[in-house]
Amino acid sequence: xxxxxxxxxxxxxxxxxxxxxxxxxxxxxxxxxxxxxxxxxxxxxxxxxxxxxxxxxxxxxxxxxxxxxxxxxxxxxxxxxxxxxxxxxxxxxxxxxxxxxxxxxxxxxxxxxxxxxxxxxxxxxxxxxxxxxxxxxxxxxxxxxxxxxxxxxxxxxxxxxxxxxxxxxxxxxxxxxxxxxxxxxxxxxxxxxxxxxxxxxxxxxxxxxxxxxxxxxxxxxxx
Amino acid sequence: xxxxxxxxxxxxxxxxxxxxxxxxxxxxxxxxxxxxxxxxxxxxxxxxxxxxxxxxxxxxxxxxxxxxxxxxxxxxxxxxxxxxxxxxxxxxxxxxxxxxxxxxxxxxxxxxxxxxxxxxxxxxxxxxxxxxxxxxxxxxxxxxxxxxxxxxxxxxxxxxxxxxxxxxxxxxxxxxxxxxxxxxxxxxxxxxxxxxxxxxxxxxxxxxxxxxxxxxxxxxxxxxxxxxxxxxxxxxxxxxxxxxxxxxxxxxxxxxxxxxxxxxxxxxxxxxxxxxxxxxxxxxxxxxxxxxxxxxxxxxxxxxxxxxxxxxxxxxxxxxxxxxxxxxxxxxxxxxxxxxxxxxxxxxxxxxxxxxxxxxxxxxxxxxxxxxxxxxxxxxxxxxxxxxxxxxxxxxxxxxxxxxxxxxxxx
Numbered sequence: 001x002x003x004x005x006x007x008x009x010x011x012x013x014x015x016x017x018x019x020x021x022x023x024x025x026x027x028x029x030x031x032x033x034x035x036x037x038x039x040x041x042x043x044x045x046x047x048x049x050x051x052x053x054x055x056x057x058x059x060x061x062x063x064x065x066x067x068x069x070x071x072x073x074x075x076x077x078x079x080x081x082x083x084x085x086x087x088x089x090x091x092x093x094x095x096x097x098x099x100x101x102x103x104x105x106x107x108x109x110x111x112x113x114x115x116x117x118x119x120x121x122x123x124x125x126x127x128x129x130x131x132x133x134x135x136x137x138x139x140x141x142x143x144x145x146x147x148x149x150x151x152x153x154x155x156x157x158x159x160x161x162x163x164x165x166x167x168x169x170x171x172x173x174x175x176x177x178x179x180x181x182x183x184x185x186x187x188x189x190x191x192x193x194x195x196x197x198x199x200x201x202x203x204x205x206x207x208x209x210x211x212x213x214x215x216x217x218x219x220x221x222x223x
Numbered sequence: 224x225x226x227x228x229x230x231x232x233x234x235x236x237x238x239x240x241x242x243x244x245x246x247x248x249x250x251x252x253x254x255x256x257x258x259x260x261x262x263x264x265x266x267x268x269x270x271x272x273x274x275x276x277x278x279x280x281x282x283x284x285x286x287x288x289x290x291x292x293x294x295x296x297x298x299x300x301x302x303x304x305x306x307x308x309x310x311x312x313x314x315x316x317x318x319x320x321x322x323x324x325x326x327x328x329x330x331x332x333x334x335x336x337x338x339x340x341x342x343x344x345x346x347x348x349x350x351x352x353x354x355x356x357x358x359x360x361x362x363x364x365x366x367x368x369x370x371x372x373x374x375x376x377x378x379x380x381x382x383x384x385x386x387x388x389x390x391x392x393x394x395x396x397x398x399x400x401x402x403x404x405x406x407x408x409x410x411x412x413x414x415x416x417x418x419x420x421x422x423x424x425x426x427x428x429x430x431x432x433x434x435x436x437x438x439x440x441x442x443x444x445x446x447x448x449x450x451x452x453x454x455x456x457x458x459x460x461x462x463x464x465x466x467x468x469x470x471x472x473x474x475x476x477x478x479x480x481x482x483x484x485x486x487x488x489x490x491x492x493x494x495x496x497x498x499x500x501x502x503x504x505x506x507x508x509x510x511x512x513x514x515x516x517x518x519x520x521x522x523x524x525x526x527x528x529x530x531x532x533x534x535x536x537x538x539x540x541x542x543x544x545x546x547x548x549x550x551x552x553x554x555x556x557x558x559x560x561x562x563x564x565x566x567x568x569x570x571x572x573x574x575x576x577x578x579x580x581x582x583x584x585x586x587x588x589x590x591x592x593x594x595x596x597x598x599x600x601x602x603x604x605x606x607x608x609x610x611x612x613x614x615x616x617x618x619x620x621x622x623x624x625x626x627x628x629x630x631x632x633x634x
Contacts, residue, residue, distance in 0.1 A: 145597060
């Protein structure tokens with residue numbers, strides 16, 4: 001079984017016992033259920049996180065001090081999706097953008113440290129349940145939480161309706177939401193080399209149409 | 224005598240050698256000359272104070288006035304004792320460093336002799352290419368950090384020991400390639416260029432913890448240890464965010480070259496050189512300069528090796544301050560994965576470069592400390608569980624690592 005199939009199978013197992021479907025169902029995944037099922041493991045992972053943070057690295061990990069980790073609270077999570085360039089390159093008018101998204105089997109839990117700051121715990125779906133695989137990333141967390149919370153306030157919807165859409169090949173992050181069946185994207189930061197303005201929400205179809213040609217011509221490489 | 228209170232009387236070297244301390248196979252001291260480190264005595268055992276190991280030492284010096292041995296440790300403490308019993312005279316006490324430096328930034332420490340205007344002055348050399356002088360507990364009390372230069376082709380992390388001859392205050396520097404030079408505290412090969420030396424029998428240059436020279440006949444004492452990999456290591460590496468959406472490679476190159484060689488190579492300079500352009504330092508950055516790539520260490524006087532994924536121990540060895548590479552951060556890639564038409568995970572031709580700056584072993588496994596040059600203009604910091612760092616099938620796989628980066632293009 002391929003790695004991705006394993007992840008999908010693990011997700012399926014996790015969802016089988018999930019809470020009833022919430023409003024946001026993206027590419028076959030119930031975001032509310034994923035959040036509910038991963039909350040416990042995310043909370044438990046804070047103890048692991050505390051073992052990694054020292055006075056020397058606390059600031060870089062998004063905390064005022066090393067002791068702040070254990071007192072941090074879970075925020076509203078982001079289910080993780082990616083957009084592969086070949087799929088973006090294939091986008092045509094009339095394509096449902098949601099069909100291009102690929103779930104990675106990861107979910108990012110922002111942490112709200114006491115005294116301010118941002119940090120996070122990333123969980124990945126495994127056959128045995130959710131496992132914490134990455135800790136920290138304060139800059140990314142601040143960017144996506146800020147973009148999401150502003151969009152939620154503007155659109156007057158709960159933060160839990162949003163998810164994360166990454167275009168890893170381009171270092172681009174969107175906070176995303178299905179609004180009446182339409183996928184809408186908000187760049188988490190300016191990406192002038194892609195014509196994206198941080199915080200400005202647009203229909204995914206509009207953005208994808210604009211970027212498809214660049215995706216088709218993309219030479220790859222390390223960036 | 225370094226300004227460090229002591230109650231115990233000095234113990235002569237002859238008495239030390241006669242003392243019946245059992246040898247410890249993996250932690251020894253040799254006595255010899257600058258080019259034959261055990262010419263006078265075969266290696267004998269040495270022991271750190273309780274709770275510490277010589278593997279924790281970041282510098283060792285011998286006071287010119289009384290041959291007391293001072294040892295500085297990575298936990299920020301210093302002990303004093305004899306060559307065999309490193310805590311015999313004074314248990315560990317705190318010491319201070321110049322601002323911005325960690326104990327693990329120390330590459331060597333040595334103490335002057337009686338001929339120096341200030342006797343027993345403690346000199347410390349740092350990874351960032353600076354040295355300071357002061358007392359045993361305040362390493363910059365007398366001279367704040369100032370630059371030093373090494374023999375050609377060496378970088379600070381290639382130094383395995385620095386000593387000061389008590390007879391004439393000449394400074395000797397030993398390197399991990401088996402050569403030794405002599406000079407001054409700020410010009411380490413001012414007097415003699417690098418030439419071969421022999422480590423103590425059974426040990427390699429990379430096993431040397433530090434070296435200093437006693438007043439008694441200018442005998443050279445070298446401490447050795449074959450250290451187990453420590454349970455954690457964090458290198459003092461700043462974040463250099465990538466300056467465009469596609470310059471992760473330039474940011475990683477800048478970070479590693481800065482840490483290893485104290486050389487600043489601007490990201491736009493790397494872009495100019497990689498892309499054969501001259502306009503990449505303009506603002507705003509021309510679109511033609513915003514391209515993916517890879518670090519080109521060789522263009523800036525650095526050597527490196529490109530290797531496939533590292534095992535946990537190989538990763539630890541790269542980073543461990545007491546390991547064979549003496550604490551070198553390394554660049555690594557994540558190749559992004561995708562799905563083919565059959566739904567199988569495949570690697571793409573796109574990826575991202577980051578820097579590993581440390582690790583922590585926990586009951587939950589090995590965690591890798593990562594400095595990420597993204598998001599552009601900000602950079603980030605995180606710990607990845609080792610298996611996730613190696614690969615997350617639906618997202619990424621590590622394919623290539625830029626390790627053992629060395630500055631070989633110095634003076």
